[in-house]
Amino acid sequence: MATAIGRLTSSITTQYPPLDLLTVRLPLAALLFVPLLAPPLLPTSRLLSLAVTAAIYVIVANGLHVIFSYTGQLSLAHTTLWGLGAYTAALLITHYDAPTLALLPAAGLGAALGAVAIGIPAFRTAGFSFAIITFSFAEIMRLVANNWTSVTEGSLGITVFDAPTPLGPIKFDTFNHLENFYYLTLAFAYLSLVALWLIRQSRLGKTFIAIRENEALARSVGINVYLHKLLAFAISGFFAGVAGVFFVYHQKHIEPGPLSPFGAFFTIQFLLMILIGGRFSVLGPVIGAAVVVFGPEVVNGILGDVLTLSRTQIIFGSLLAISVLTAPRGIVGQASAGYQNFFAVLRQSRERGRSWPVSAALALASSIVPVGRGKQDS
Amino acid sequence: MAPVLTVERLSKNFSGVRALEHLSLDVHEGEILGLVGPNGSGKTTLFSCVTGFVRATAGQVTWRGRDITGLAPDQIARLGVVRTFQQKMVFPKATVRDNVEMAWQGLRDGASDRVLTCCDDILHFLGLADVEDRLATEIPFGSARKLGVGLALAAQPQLLLLDEPAAGLNQDESRELGRLITRIARELAVTVCVIEHDMHLVMAISNRIAVLHAGRKIAEGKPDEIANDPDVISVYLGEKFARSRSSQ
Numbered sequence: 001m002a003t004a005i006g007r008l009t010s011s012i013t014t015q016y017p018p019l020d021l022l023t024v025r026l027p028l029a030a031l032l033f034v035p036l037l038a039p040p041l042l043p044t045s046r047l048l049s050l051a052v053t054a055a056i057y058v059i060v061a062n063g064l065h066v067i068f069s070y071t072g073q074l075s076l077a078h079t080t081l082w083g084l085g086a087y088t089a090a091l092l093i094t095h096y097d098a099p100t101l102a103l104l105p106a107a108g109l110g111a112a113l114g115a116v117a118i119g120i121p122a123f124r125t126a127g128f129s130f131a132i133i134t135f136s137f138a139e140i141m142r143l144v145a146n147n148w149t150s151v152t153e154g155s156l157g158i159t160v161f162d163a164p165t166p167l168g169p170i171k172f173d174t175f176n177h178l179e180n181f182y183y184l185t186l187a188f189a190y191l192s193l194v195a196l197w198l199i200r201q202s203r204l205g206k207t208f209i210a211i212r213e214n215e216a217l218a219r220s221v222g223i224n225v226y227l228h229k230l231l232a233f234a235i236s237g238f239f240a241g242v243a244g245v246f247f248v249y250h251q252k253h254i255e256p257g258p259l260s261p262f263g264a265f266f267t268i269q270f271l272l273m274i275l276i277g278g279r280f281s282v283l284g285p286v287i288g289a290a291v292v293v294f295g296p297e298v299v300n301g302i303l304g305d306v307l308t309l310s311r312t313q314i315i316f317g318s319l320l321a322i323s324v325l326t327a328p329r330g331i332v333g334q335a336s337a338g339y340q341n342f343f344a345v346l347r348q349s350r351e352r353g354r355s356w357p358v359s360a361a362l363a364l365a366s367s368i369v370p371v372g373r374g375k376q377d378s
Numbered sequence: 379m380a381p382v383l384t385v386e387r388l389s390k391n392f393s394g395v396r397a398l399e400h401l402s403l404d405v406h407e408g409e410i411l412g413l414v415g416p417n418g419s420g421k422t423t424l425f426s427c428v429t430g431f432v433r434a435t436a437g438q439v440t441w442r443g444r445d446i447t448g449l450a451p452d453q454i455a456r457l458g459v460v461r462t463f464q465q466k467m468v469f470p471k472a473t474v475r476d477n478v479e480m481a482w483q484g485l486r487d488g489a490s491d492r493v494l495t496c497c498d499d500i501l502h503f504l505g506l507a508d509v510e511d512r513l514a515t516e517i518p519f520g521s522a523r524k525l526g527v528g529l530a531l532a533a534q535p536q537l538l539l540l541d542e543p544a545a546g547l548n549q550d551e552s553r554e555l556g557r558l559i560t561r562i563a564r565e566l567a568v569t570v571c572v573i574e575h576d577m578h579l580v581m582a583i584s585n586r587i588a589v590l591h592a593g594r595k596i597a598e599g600k601p602d603e604i605a606n607d608p609d610v611i612s613v614y615l616g617e618k619f620a621r622s623r624s625s626q
Contacts, residue, residue, distance in 0.1 A: 203484070210480035213469040220429065220463070221481040221533035222455035 028283070035186055039179045047297070048178055049250075054293040055185040056246045061273045061285035062192040063239025068271065069279045070205060071232040072212030074127075076267050077118055077134040080141050081237040083261035085111040085244025086254045087145065090158040093248070100164040103245045111241025112234040114141075119233040123226055126215075138264055145256035157255025160248050174250060185246045189286075192239055197282050199235070208232050276323055278330025287331050295319070342367035382407045382569060383428070383459070383537055388437030390423050390593075397423040398434070399593040405537065410563050410570045412584030412601070414577070416613075419590040421573045422464070425539045429461045430454045441537070456486070458536035464545060467526030468514040475501065475510040477525055481532035493566050494531060503566075504528045504558070520551030524558060531562070538562060540572040544579055552576055556583045581605065589613075 038051045064078045088110035092098040098106070122133040145152045152158065163173030164184060172181045199205045210218040211225055219225055247261065248254055256262045269292065277288025299316045300309065307315075327334035345366040349359035381404035390398040398420045405411050413421050426432035428439050430451040439447045446454055455461075469477050478497045485495060494500050501507040504524050509517050514525060523543055530538055540559065544552040556579045563570050574580045580587060580601075587604045589597040597607045604610055 203479075203482075206476070206480045207483075209472070210469060213471060213480075214466055216431070216451075217463065217466065217469065217529065218480075219431070219451040220455055220461050221529055222452050222460070222483055224450075224452045 032286075035189075038186075039182060045178055048182060049174075050293055050297065052174075052178070052182050052185050052246075052250050054289050055182065055189040056243050056250065057270070057273065057289040057293060058189040058286050059192045059243035059246070060240050061270050061277075061289050062189075062196045063236040063243070064267075064270050065196060065236075065274060065282075065285045066199060066208070066239070067232050067236040069274060069284070070200070070208040070212065071229060073123075073229060073233070074131040074271075075134045075233065075236070076131055076264050077115075077138040077141075078236065078240060078270060079261040079263070079266035080138040081111040081114050082240040082244050082247065082266075083145070083254065083256070084114045084141065084237075085241030086247045086261060087152065087158070087244070088241065089245040089248045090160050090254050091151070093160050093162050094158060097162075100245070100249075104242055107245045108238040108241040111237040111244065113237075114241075115233040115237030116230055119230045123229045123233075135264055138262070138267070142256045142262040145262060152256070155255060155257065157253055157257075157260075159253045161252065162249075164249055172249075174252075181249070185250070188242065188246065192242070193282070193286065195239075196285075200282055204228075204231075272320065272324075274330075276320060276330060278332030278334075280329055281332035281336075284330050284332050291331070292320075338367035380407065381405060382442055383571075384438075384440040385424070385428065386438045386440070388424070388427055388439065389435045390420075390427055390432065391435045392423075396593050398427065398437075400437070401590070401593065401595055403588055403595060403598075405569060405571055406586075408563065408567065408569055409585040410559065410572065410583055412580040412587040413571060413573045413590065414575070414580055414587060415590035418592075420593040421590055422541055423593075424590070425461050425541055425571075425573065428454075429459060429539065431461075455533050455535075458534070459539070460530045460533045460535035460537070461539040462526050462530045462541055462543060464542045468522055468529065470515050471513070473511055473513055474506055474517060474521075474525060477514050478528055478532050481529040483533065486534050492534060494534075497532070500528050500531055503531070503561075518551075520547050520554065523547060523551070523555060527555075527558065527562075531566070531568075535568055537569045537571065540570065540574075542573050542575065544574055544576050552579055555579075559583050 035051070035055070039048060042048045042051060060079065060082050063081075064075070067073050067075050067078070085107035088107040089103045092103055092106055118134060118137045122130055122137065125133060146155055148154075163171065163177075164181070166172065170180055171177045172184050174181050199208075207218070207223055207228055210221075210223060211228055215225055244261070254260060258265065260266075273288030273292050274285050275288070276291055277286065278284030296313060296316045299319070300312045303312050303315065323331070329337070342363045346359050346363035349362050350356070354362070383405040385401060385403040387400045387402055388398050389396070389400055401420065401424065403424075413424070415421055423432060427434040427437075428446075430446070430449050430453070434447060437447070438445060441454075441457060441459055444457070446457065446459070449457075469480055472480060475497065478500050482497050482500075485492065494503055498507070501510055504527070506517075506521060506525060506528065509521060514522060517525070523546075527538075527540065527543055530540075543559070544555050547555060559570055559572060560583050562568050572580070572584070584601055586599065587597075587601055588595055589604060589607075589610050591613050596613060597604055597610045599607070
């Protein structure tokens, strides 16, 4: 019996790659399908509306991932591009009654063009200067939206009552068919995730990462750094622009106020999502968006009876700060490091002749507080 | 043999400091040219000016009959003139294979005669195929140096400018790197220009050697000519090389 258990543990601990599939890849893949169950699981339309927001945020954050995480450029104009897409959509709907299928590429390209327009001067600089210049452009665009009243209606903003074009008998209006609208948005969130993954696997993605890791070296092997930064910025803008369409359909309104996408505050929130979720993983922005949108609800659900809303928000904010401090590589990075540590420590401990329960306890402890760092999965 | 790269009266001032002064140099097709000189003699500045990382104050660089002075580094690299770096020579957070894949920009047009046609070829050529899954920061320093050369090879150079590829290596590693450089010239038909302080290495692998001192070229010729050049001995090689010769 003892030898049988010993053989089992040694087979588990020495051959964890096949187990890797069973214990990590499959559950992770299954986790990706959880959002499909949101409508039956979420009791109120307010929570379902939050799920829509999360899905839109995923698209926006995935776009930011391309320029910030892959290419290593700290853009503070990302949500401005999102707003640009939203304005493009709102104007096309109110003036031309444009169908959804036309809006998506139009808003995407509009934001991508905006990104190129900002990028052409901004990428002549790097680092902090780049961040400040993008911030300035974000402010300029907010002011333009605020003052160009003949087009944007100024601070009143544009209100849109239209719903997405129905697909045969399926309607997508947010009043009576919020579920359908959620699934439509979710489909595009999935699509953006697939696009992100494809970019990461492609030679283009490797080029972006080469620029992030060592610009001079990238140049020396013949990479046109300026052009590729522009391209990454345009791609990231396209994601944001597409998300702008769903934002307008969902919020029914776009204005250049401080809490609209036209504020640097909002971009910071998306940077936070990526830091929390994990900068080095394709799934980072998804996890981060989910945490930022539903985290306050969870904290409020637990402590809401005891504390006021502002207090729970303080607690949630502190949790975020602690998370960034203790898990610099994000939830995904920390989890994968913890997983690798678990098996590494388990194997080591068994090799040193410690008993099975002691080894398991040690392994568990080291997986929760990873001592060594796991292999980087940039 | 006709020169492929011609450097004509190149000068570079760094806010008053004359790093290069009217330096002229030819690199010939298929040769290994050693570039030696004391620290601060302008060797790396020369590489930086030739590859466009630093803009020369005056002078001209001609590559295969084309004036490449003032072109951007990536343009010059795509024309076939590729440099390596003394420091930060690899992408640290990536595996060995990812490093090569990040540098690999696809086969260039008209490169059908290339020996190395994919990343696998490069890894095998370098002898790094066994460690392809390890992080670039985890492999021995000698292997990291080789990888740095490999990244330049991934850019499919016709002229390779190696900036102290053996710096920090022990004797065995240094000798192995010397063999790699010779193989690059012979098997890949790549012209090589190498900056190196290890005199044994330079003497062993170079067809010709140019000596720089205070931004000027003070000698140029075959290794044994350089070794016996009185100017060179007095300025740079001096006792260091005299000692190494007497110990042979």
